[in-house]
Amino acid sequence: MNHRVHALILCTALAAPLAHAQDLHVLPATPDAWRITVGHWEAQVELTGEAVAAPAPQAEYARSGYAGVSAHVGQGRRDALAFEWRNLWQSLLRVESRTPLDLRPYAAGTLEFDLDVTELARGGIRVKLACGPGCERSVNLIEPARGWAGQGWQHVSLPMSCFARERTDLSAITMPFALEGTGDGRVSVANVRIARAGKPGLACPDYRTESVTPSMLNEAWAIDWWKPRHEQKLEEKRQLLAAGTLPEIVFIGDSITQGWEKDGRIVWQQHFAKHHALALGFGGDRTENVLWRLQHGEIDGLSPKAVVLMIGTNNTGHRAEAPATTAAGIKRLLDEIHQRLPQSRVLLLAIFPRGERPDDAQRLINEQVNQIIAGYADGRNVHFLNINAALLQPDGTLSKDVMPDLLHPNERGYDIWQRAMAPTLQQLLRAPQ
Known part of the structure; x- marks a missing residue:
């Protein structure tokens, strides 16, 4: 991570809690604030230090697959996560709460984060959020994310309604944020928060139609x-x-x-x-x-x-x-x-x-x-x-x-x-x- 990027992450991270005191902040956070895992359909491992990689899948067609994550830590907090995956039809970077979260106050708000796409020419990426017991929903970011490759940090703001339906239960959510990668890719994510009254920057398909x-x-x-x-x-x-x-x-x-x-x-x-x-x-x-x-x-x-x-x-x-x-x-x-x-x-x-x-x-x-x-x-x-x-x-x-x-x-x-x-x-x- 270069000095300019480090400065951008650190300055934004320090200002965010003051400007949005009612928002739910996921990153930056202390290492023990969230359980962060990386992996694929066969195995997931927890990030406890600066970096970790999941064991390769056992299936013969996927044995060359790789999924790993590293954290940039500044002033005792994880400022950003770098997620890399190769030769996998599904890889996951999950941020999970150690206790259930009530996200109902944020239902009309936005999920926001900064994304730096290093490589995505042969891959795709989705952002996911748990939507109740046994329920996870995602938004496909492949089109904008491929366009952001090499362009530095981009701010993403999605309506929380992208992850909800009429009877969605947001009262006890344990995964407020995740990235799902396919193919090959390398991205970094920072300044993740769920805002009560944010302004969406991207739309998502209308699930009703x-x-x-x-x-x-x-x-x-x-x-x-x-x-x-x-x-x-x-x-x-x-x-x-x-x-x-x-x-x-x-x-x-x-x-x-x-x-x-x-x-x-x-x-x-x-x-x-x-x-x-x-x-x-x-x-x-x-x-x-x-x-x-x-x-x-x-x-x-x-x-x-x-x-x-x-x-x-x-x-x-x-x-x-x-x-x-x-x-x-x-x-x-x-x-x-x-x-x-x-x-x-x-x-x-x-x-x-x-x-x-x-x-x-x-x-x-x-x-x-x-x-x-x-x-x-x-x-x-x-x-x-x-x-x-x-x-x-x-x-x-x-x-x-x-x-x-x-x-x-x-x-x-x-x-x-x-x-x-x-x-x-x-x-x-x-x-x-």
Whole structure:
């Protein structure tokens, strides 16, 4: 840390408590004021000295990963934290309170901090805050943060409403601040506070309409391939049209649908290739990302007999979205498909189970979504099918023999999917358009 940066941090830190006596100050703070940890999905370690690094993940694909943090200490206080991560799809720098905090007085305020981005060309960053028991929400900063790289300290001010929903309970929060990194990155953070009446400098998506507002997938791990894959699918569609081999089936979804091109490819070749089927699955997609793709030509000019749609697990998994909001995104997709393919019948699949146990929190949310979207079936344009029981054990657990990561099917899982779906799909293929 150079002298100019050190001076900026120290002067700002010394002035902040006097100017904002009613605010909650996270940094600067004495080393024992907060529990600071760094790590990833397998391990987290606490910062007790000047620096610490988490052990590398055990998973073979991530063994070269690194996550570490160092603290700049001045006058007995931690003025700034330097967070570095490499080759990780998720790394975390967490600041946790040793006793629960009541953040309700700050609900109309702002979360503010200074950020110095040293490196982010191959990474992304989010700011997170706990929003109640088992609840954490984040705001994606990848676009502005990449623009700040090498530009020195930038002040970030986000509305606390970015992290809250109608029934959010802020009465006992133990994590008032965290940074989540993906890919590779190096940033420093200082002057972290939650202000009662701050002025927001950045906006966040409106959670009430995010699932129905078309947008490209803006994640560090997707930026390099997502748009090129969209262009590739447009070309694939053009080739099918030019050859006169119009798809009879179009699959639309996220990474689970994209998996037909990977773990499910043998099953695909056996059962769907003869129908010139088109797979429009993109890993990480949420409903708004699929909507963007549909509005940018992926199904225009087609007239398949059946469209198989399954989407939503990333809405609920990535941002703890309410079931009704995810369901609204799915309904918006059904409307878009009908507008562009008025003669096609949609086979709307229930979101697949995830997590090992029946009481897995995200699985329960998905099941609530499924209950809502089942009502979208009209027996004519939209047909609903829930094959989840076929993927589960009799006791409701999800086996790694079917989904090794408890989310994505393997070849056996795709075979189960095909067999469970076949009777309904064949009816739709035989029905006159």
